[in-house]
């Protein structure tokens with residue numbers, strides 16, 4: 001186990017799917033990165049350092065010493081952890097007196113720090129240790145010509161005196177990793193701009209959202225296929241904040257993916273294996289573009305997939321659906337999400353597509369002038385076209401084909417009630433009519 005993960009607090013607490021894609025992808029690359037017990041928060045530099053610098057220094061030094069005791073370099077997928085651990089390591093390696101003081105304290109918990117291990121950002125690790133060539137050769141489903149906007153985030157690059165992973169003003173390494181997947185790394189004006197996440201906890205949430213929005217607006221105007229990053233705080237800014245903008249009515253529509261998610265897809269892993277369905281802003285448009293490159297998800301004619309995507313993200317009317325009220329296992333929003341992900345073949349065999357009763361409640365309520373009934377109708381039509389239908393529906397179709405009606409007239413009860421014979425079905429006319437219309 002030559003390397004150990006340092007996850008920090010944010011990923012396990014808020015974004016475990018980022019841990020999932022990282023573990024799955026590195027495992028599939030055959031890279032041995034293990035886990036260590038005993039870490040605390042890195043701790044967060046912007047919060048702890050100004051308030052309690054000694055606590056910040058000792059806690060970070062303790063984290064480093066735990067890894068050093070085991071002879072393991074650290075790999076972190078968090079810009080914040082990277083900043084803290086690299087800054088403290090750099091400070092202590094340049095200041096022998098400070099290191100001696102830290103070690104005096106570390107002795108009390110049986111640890112010692114000598115600066116013998118390295119701290120890698122996950123992106124740095126993939127680029128410098130795993131290597132671009134290895135990554136390129138692991139790609140089985142390239143992201144050919146998809147336009148991906150890299151967001152480095154400040155603390156993957158700056159302060160360069162402590163970080164030193166790439167040229168802080170003209171970085172290229174993350175872009176190289178994107179190109180290794182076959183994608184185009186989009187150049188854009190706000191590329192090196194901060195995500196603004198640190199403004200939120202100091203009472204400036206609006207400014208934090210405004211900063212995130214600037215980049216998203218530019219990427220929307222450039223019509224990129226996705227943004228990629230590798231920091232949970234940045235993801236919070238661009239995914240969660242973007243979702244809040246969507247709820248306020250602003251549709252920016254920029255899918256935001258961790259690099260390990262892109263890499264996993266390019267390695268041929270399924271979206272479900274990577275946990276990509278757990279983003280706040282759906283990544284389905286990106287997945288659809290990706291699927292189209294590789295044989296593609298089955299296309300459903302007459303269905304506005306943009307509307308399906310918005311519906312999948314919305315879900316506002318789900319609890320107005322009468323079927324949801326009586327069937328715990330049915331959630332039409334789940335069907336919309338799967339449809340938006342391109343999971344059409346599996347959906348066509350799902351009993352759920354037959355559970356929409358066409359009550360049109362959702363259509364009447366929908367502020368987007370959509371209604372889930374439209375998607376259910378198309379799914380059922382496609383299923384029928386492939387000969388997939390419930391037995392009750394099959395029996396009704398057979399009855400209609402045979403007699404032009406769904407059930408026989410109940411002549412006996414009619415006679416008892418003194419009613420005239422039931423109307424004859426004009427099945428012969430119907431056959432002529434249908435034969436004509438088929439020509």
Ligand code: SF4
Pocket residue numbers: 007008009010011041042043044045078079080081232
């Ligand atoms: S940077 Fe943030 S997420 Fe990472 S360990 Fe520190 S506080 Fe936790």
Ligand code: SF4
Pocket residue numbers: 320321322323332355356357358359360361362363371372373376
């Ligand atoms: S039309 Fe279908 S999905 Fe919409 S509310 Fe009625 S049963 Fe539910």
Ligand code: SF4
Pocket residue numbers: 310311312314315316317318362363365366367368369370371372
């Ligand atoms: S049908 Fe309309 S209101 Fe209901 S979830 Fe879809 S988009 Fe939202």
